[in-house]
Amino acid sequence: MTALVPTREDVLRPPGGGRGRRPALPVSVAISVAALAGAGVLSLLVGARAVPLEAVWDSAHPLHAVVAARLDRTLLGLAVGAALGLAGALMQGLTRNPLADPGILGVNAGATFAMVVGMTAFGLSGMGAYLPLAFVGAAVAAAAVHGIAALGRDGATPLKLAITGAALSAGLASWTTGLLLADRKTMESFRFWQVGTVGGRGTDVLLAGLPFLLVGALLALAGARLLDTLALGDDLARGLGRRTTRDRLVIAVAIVLLAGTATALAGPIAFVGLVVPHVVRSLVGPDHRRVLPFSMLGGAVLVVVADTVGRVVLPPAEVQVGIMAAVVGVPFFVALIRRTGRAL
Amino acid sequence: MTVTLARPVTATRPDADAADVVRRARRAPRRHHRRLVAGLALVLAGAFVARVLLGDYTVTIPDFLRILGGEQIPGATYIVMESKLPRAVLAVLVGIAFGVGGAIFQTTLRNPLASPDVVGVSLGASAAAVSVIALAGWSGWPVSAAAILGALAVALAVRAVAGDHGGFRLVLAGIGLAAAMQSVIQYVFTRVDEYDVQLVLRWLTGSVNGVAWPSIGLLAVALAVLLPATAWAARSLRATELGDDTAAGLGVARRRTDVLMLLGVLLVAVGVAAAGPVAFVAFLSGPIARALNRGRTSLLAAGLVGAVIVLAGDYAGAYAFDDLNLPVGVVTGAFGAPFLLWLLARGRTGRRAA
Numbered sequence: 175m176t177a178l179v180p181t182r183e184d185v186l187r188p189p190g191g192g193r194g195r196r197p198a199l200p201v202s203v204a205i206s207v208a209a210l211a212g213a214g215v216l217s218l219l220v221g222a223r224a225v226p227l228e229a230v231w232d233s234a235h236p237l238h239a240v241v242a243a244r245l246d247r248t249l250l251g252l253a254v255g256a257a258l259g260l261a262g263a264l265m266q267g268l269t270r271n272p273l274a275d276p277g278i279l280g281v282n283a284g285a286t287f288a289m290v291v292g293m294t295a296f297g298l299s300g301m302g303a304y305l306p307l308a309f310v311g312a313a314v315a316a317a318a319v320h321g322i323a324a325l326g327r328d329g330a331t332p333l334k335l336a337i338t339g340a341a342l343s344a345g346l347a348s349w350t351t352g353l354l355l356a357d358r359k360t361m362e363s364f365r366f367w368q369v370g371t372v373g374g375r376g377t378d379v380l381l382a383g384l385p386f387l388l389v390g391a392l393l394a395l396a397g398a399r400l401l402d403t404l405a406l407g408d409d410l411a412r413g414l415g416r417r418t419t420r421d422r423l424v425i426a427v428a429i430v431l432l433a434g435t436a437t438a439l440a441g442p443i444a445f446v447g448l449v450v451p452h453v454v455r456s457l458v459g460p461d462h463r464r465v466l467p468f469s470m471l472g473g474a475v476l477v478v479v480a481d482t483v484g485r486v487v488l489p490p491a492e493v494q495v496g497i498m499a500a501v502v503g504v505p506f507f508v509a510l511i512r513r514t515g516r517a518l
Numbered sequence: 519m520t521v522t523l524a525r526p527v528t529a530t531r532p533d534a535d536a537a538d539v540v541r542r543a544r545r546a547p548r549r550h551h552r553r554l555v556a557g558l559a560l561v562l563a564g565a566f567v568a569r570v571l572l573g574d575y576t577v578t579i580p581d582f583l584r585i586l587g588g589e590q591i592p593g594a595t596y597i598v599m600e601s602k603l604p605r606a607v608l609a610v611l612v613g614i615a616f617g618v619g620g621a622i623f624q625t626t627l628r629n630p631l632a633s634p635d636v637v638g639v640s641l642g643a644s645a646a647a648v649s650v651i652a653l654a655g656w657s658g659w660p661v662s663a664a665a666i667l668g669a670l671a672v673a674l675a676v677r678a679v680a681g682d683h684g685g686f687r688l689v690l691a692g693i694g695l696a697a698a699m700q701s702v703i704q705y706v707f708t709r710v711d712e713y714d715v716q717l718v719l720r721w722l723t724g725s726v727n728g729v730a731w732p733s734i735g736l737l738a739v740a741l742a743v744l745l746p747a748t749a750w751a752a753r754s755l756r757a758t759e760l761g762d763d764t765a766a767g768l769g770v771a772r773r774r775t776d777v778l779m780l781l782g783v784l785l786v787a788v789g790v791a792a793a794g795p796v797a798f799v800a801f802l803s804g805p806i807a808r809a810l811n812r813g814r815t816s817l818l819a820a821g822l823v824g825a826v827i828v829l830a831g832d833y834a835g836a837y838a839f840d841d842l843n844l845p846v847g848v849v850t851g852a853f854g855a856p857f858l859l860w861l862l863a864r865g866r867t868g869r870r871a872a
Contacts, residue, residue, distance in 0.1 A: 273690070277697075325863040333686045337631060338862050340693045345855020348797060351723055352848045356839075361715065369704045444697060491709055500701035507694040508679050511687055 259473020262447020
């Protein structure tokens with residue numbers, strides 16, 4: 175009979191995948207930082223031309239220029255990956271939906287479409303114009319997907335959100351193609367960007383987007399507690415004194431800033447925001463104060479590694495990071511659907 | 519289904535009246551279906567004639583008949599035989615293939631969202647086709663064979679992932695695989711030296727522009743085999759619609775449902791091999807035909823609706839904007855997606871269906 179009453183140990187160590195199985199926090203931090211450093215160094219050394227380690231710091235080395243060129247894409251990959259990982263974790267927390275991802279829910283497609291409209295219809299160019307356009311597009315798409323999925327009897331179930339996002343992405347892709355057909359010059363420059371790539375973008379692109387990424391990340395990390403409270407459900411969160419609408423708005427602004435900037439910098443990259451938070455949660459637990467920073471690290475590692483592997487996996491050409499992300503992400507997505515089962 | 523009795527059945531002459539009511543109730547949907555198919559065929563014929571004769575270069579009917587008879591009319595012969603007629607014929611054939619294929623998917627899987635373009639089967643065919651064309655330099659019927667293999671692979675993968683759960687899991691797995699297939703297609707584009715816009719449009723969005731007569735002939739032959747086979751396999755569609763278990767109880771072998779699904783995959787694959795994955799045609803045709811047919815499934819009506827959609831989409835894409843020739847897939851995608859969103863917003867895809 176006593177077995178029916180949970181002891182303190184039972185509560186602290188729930189059976190099956192509970193905290194007891196997870197590595198301690200310092201270990202997780204050490205692993206993540208080591209992975210990040212390793213990915214960064216690998217990204218500098220590996221490519222069509224392998225570079226010895228000493229060329230990284232020896233400016234007289236004949237291959238130092240190669241390292242300098244790779245530094246740009248590595249830094250951009252780190253920034254974009256961190257933004258995508260964080261945006262995915264925020265979306266999954268905000269919608270309480272395991273399938274949320276800026277790519278799957280159509281936020282990236284919205285940003286892309288808005289940028290193409292600005293380029294073709296208004297002749298805008300340069301990062302200063304692209305970024306606001308991307309924010310507007312991302313915000314409208316996110317609101318539209320959530321609004322449409324929330325209609326009907328069941329509300330915004332993960333299934334309806336995912337299908338609404340896919341439908342909106344498909345429709346926007348058609349409109350984007352139509353606009354690009356009218357403007358061949360823009361289409362040519364879009365060729366690689368549309369796939370999602372961090373290569374050949376230059377330092378100024380990263381610098382233009384960095385302030386927005388920082389603001390988004392700060393908002394997100396400050397909002398970690400908000401997400402933890404919202405995870406209890408709206409009624410309980412309100413009972414605890416939270417203004418749920420305002421909290422949601424803060425998180426949503428962070429998502430739009432992060433996903434919009436990432437899309438403007440590197441093109442629409444899906445699945446990074448889906449995969450990373452799930453892996454992170456299995457390592458550090460569901461507390462958003464831990465999930466969010468680790469998702470930043472994990473996203474940065476994933477994008478940089480994907481970019482590095484993409485350079486050498488099918489020589490002589492490069493496989494863009496957007497394609498590599500899909501290679502990793504789709505099996506994960508499918509496995510997630512299988513495992514989550516009826517709970518969706 | 520409830521049958522509203524036309525007259526109250528009186529106690530004095532129950533047999534004759536009741537039999538009469540039932541007879542009429544049974545006959546009404548069939549008559550409606552016949553009328554619907556005839557009406558759709560008329561609309562399709564009208565759209566076909568409009569597509570061939572009108573537009574930026576008008577051809578008179580006597581001229582058109584003379585051109586078909588083999589007479590050379592400067593200018594007109596070339597435009598009709600090399601541009602307008604092949605586009606119109608291909609649009610009709612592809613529309614029928616996608617319409618029937620999509621309706622088979624939606625009916626046997628009992629889910630309007632489970633159409634081949636939503637669950638990635640069309641994109642699987644497209645990815646296989648574009649890979650062998652751009653990277654291996656194939657052409658002709660081997661491309662169709664590759665498309666069929668690609669479509670089958672995606673269909674089997676979706677089925678393996680979804681297991682017996684069908685419904686929502688199937689749709690989600692399909693969305694994931696569709697994203698993967700899109701990545702494959704985009705990867706192929708980054709590998710070709712010359713960025714061929716027409717190639718991209720054909721295999722990513724679907725287009726009936728510039729297709730040679732031999733490919734159209736190949737599609738026609740494939741449909742001539744597949745459509746009668748579908749008609750034969752679809753005899754028990756009414757029972758299949760009720761679900762696997764009920765259908766089995768009514769004496770429909772499960773294998774026949776599988777054969778029907780296989781035919782659906784093949785129809786979509788040969789359509790994609792000719793014109794690319796024309797967005798949302800397979801998804802739209804079934805529900806529209808069903809609504810027109812008072813809620814009853816009709817593969818024939820779905821095929822006709824599909825043909826009308828592709829013809830109209832191609833016409834609009836070619837002539838709606840002065841200097842812009844939009845491929846049909848852009849038009850159907852731009853207007854099909856809002857319909858899908860509307861369907862989701864209306865909540866028609868509730869727990870049971872989805």
